[in-house]
Amino acid sequence: MTVRKNQATLTTDEKKRFVDAVLELKRSGRYDEFVSTHNEFIMSDTDTGERTGHRSPSFLPWHRRFLLDFEQALQSVDSSVALPYWDWSADRTLRAGLWAPDFLGGTGRSTDGRVMDGPFAASAGNWPISIRVDGRTFLRRSLGTAVRALPTAAEVESVLSMATYDMAPYNSASDGFRNNLEGWRGVNLHNRVHVWVGGHMATGASPNDPVFWLHHAYVDKLWAQWQRRHPDAGYVPTGGTPDVVDLNETMKPWNDVRPADLLDHTKFYTFDS
Amino acid sequence: MPDITRRRALAATAALAATATVTALAAPTASAAGHGRPMPMPKPPENFDEVYKGRRIQGRPMSGGGHHHHEHGSGFEVLIDGVQLHVMRNADGSWISIVSHYDPVTTPRAAARAAVDELQGAALLPFPAN
Ligand SMILES: [Cu+2]
Ligand SMILES: [Cu+2]
Numbered sequence: 001m002t003v004r005k006n007q008a009t010l011t012t013d014e015k016k017r018f019v020d021a022v023l024e025l026k027r028s029g030r031y032d033e034f035v036s037t038h039n040e041f042i043m044s045d046t047d048t049g050e051r052t053g054h055r056s057p058s059f060l061p062w063h064r065r066f067l068l069d070f071e072q073a074l075q076s077v078d079s080s081v082a083l084p085y086w087d088w089s090a091d092r093t094l095r096a097g098l099w100a101p102d103f104l105g106g107t108g109r110s111t112d113g114r115v116m117d118g119p120f121a122a123s124a125g126n127w128p129i130s131i132r133v134d135g136r137t138f139l140r141r142s143l144g145t146a147v148r149a150l151p152t153a154a155e156v157e158s159v160l161s162m163a164t165y166d167m168a169p170y171n172s173a174s175d176g177f178r179n180n181l182e183g184w185r186g187v188n189l190h191n192r193v194h195v196w197v198g199g200h201m202a203t204g205a206s207p208n209d210p211v212f213w214l215h216h217a218y219v220d221k222l223w224a225q226w227q228r229r230h231p232d233a234g235y236v237p238t239g240g241t242p243d244v245v246d247l248n249e250t251m252k253p254w255n256d257v258r259p260a261d262l263l264d265h266t267k268f269y270t271f272d273s
Numbered sequence: 274m275p276d277i278t279r280r281r282a283l284a285a286t287a288a289l290a291a292t293a294t295v296t297a298l299a300a301p302t303a304s305a306a307g308h309g310r311p312m313p314m315p316k317p318p319e320n321f322d323e324v325y326k327g328r329r330i331q332g333r334p335m336s337g338g339g340h341h342h343h344e345h346g347s348g349f350e351v352l353i354d355g356v357q358l359h360v361m362r363n364a365d366g367s368w369i370s371i372v373s374h375y376d377p378v379t380t381p382r383a384a385a386r387a388a389v390d391e392l393q394g395a396a397l398l399p400f401p402a403n
Pocket of ligand 1: 063
């Protein structure tokens, strides 16, 4: 059974195996298919129309399934690898081990945002940015410049305490747990982390930065924590909602999986704590 | 689909045109009053055409034809040096673009300027990007 661990607790060997598996998916071309899929959903999910991956109740199950696909791809390269998660409320500075050269590398240089160290730096030759919206082919970051601070533990707690999963109109204007976690409303958790990292993470092609997976693995863990906190509150809506994925409706692009199939993460993986 | 959406948007805007309370820039705190009810349709944004940090940015109602099925039309298009920037309007009237997708700003012009800042001189590629 896959155990997803806090990235801060990974051994040197675990970091190396994760990085090597990611690089192999990149080399084989499979990585960029994930970037394309994400970008397509980012562009087509709208508040007033069909919405599946983002700004909607299915934000959480959609990304849970997307991460499962990616994790299974990693495991087809190295079966020992699991997705680590980044608790950005705890590891909140540029000095976190996450950004060290033996893991994801650090922030970009000030002139052009180019990441200069680590396995994903353009200079290492293994991380060309092919699915992109502009001419630049190197990984970019600008940690902590567009927004100064990552969410705090108290801010996370304030969102976890929300008792309702989601609310009409089931989009970026909603109140409730999902939209406050996604960040279009309230203290802003998930969206703010994308902005804090900057560079590719701030764009629709955000999976170009491998930290995307560690960010979303933590967002996914927060969903699991919320479920434990509110055992009587479930995914909504539960039927008949135009443009929105109801509990028992299948989700694109897979078309064979429903939010109902993804509510219990223990069918697929557990967390270290 | 985009045409239907645009027509619906224009019809709704026309219906609300006489109502001075309709504003494109709902403050985030306004959401507290909004749950459970449809969001007011924001006014169409103002056209613009200017040079910002040495680059021409333009915003105008979407001209038919150039529409790609991968993205959803907001009925308004933004160009940077003549290349279309994918933009999207949020329910509260704020805007985002493909290069700044998690950070809403108040107008399409602000989204265009944010994109110029983000691009640091790089050319925008026509979407879908690949
Ligand atoms: Cu996403
Ligand atoms: Cu995200």
